[in-house]
Amino acid sequence: MIQLAYFSSVSVHLSPIDNERILMTSRENNRQRGITGMLLFDRRNYLQLLEGVTDPVLSLFAVIKQDCRHAGVVKILQQPIVDRDFPDCAMEFRDLSPVGRDYPAGFGEFLEEHFDLGTLQPTGAAQLFGLFKKRSDTVAWSSG
DSSP states (O other): EHHHHOOOOSSSSHHHHHHHHHHHHHHHHHHHHHHHEEEEEEEEEEEEEEEHHHHHHHHHHHHHHHHHHHHHHHHHHEESSSSSSSTTOOSSSEOTTTTTSSSTTOHHHHHHHHHGGGGOOHHHHHHHHHHHHHHHSSSSSOOO
C-alpha cells in the first residue's frame, strides 16, 4: 500500500452544489477502488492524500492529472505504508477557506500562521494530515 499526496489549483469555478456532487461521486468511486484519504480545499487549491493499494492509487492520480478541473497538479508525497491514516474515510473533506473554516477548535492558529497550500512541502503536508488524523482518532466528525 501507498500514500500519495498532491497539490493542485482550481481551474474552473464550481458551486457548492457542484462540489458536493463531485464529493459524493468520488467517495463512491474510492470505495469501489479501496482508496481512502482526505481532501483539503481553500477555494483556490486542493491538497489531497490518497491511500490504498499501489495500482489503484496511481491510476486514480493519473485520472486526476488529466481532469480539467485541476491545474498545476504536483505530487508532493508518495510513500509506502503498512496502515492507513484514514481507514474509514473514502474521502474525508475539510474546507479550510476563510469562508468555510471547517476545522476543529485549536487548529486555527496553526493553519493561519503556517499553512499555504501553494507552498506546502512534503513534511508540512504529512504534518497537516497528521493533525487531522489525530483529531479524527479522538473526535467523531461527519465525513465520507
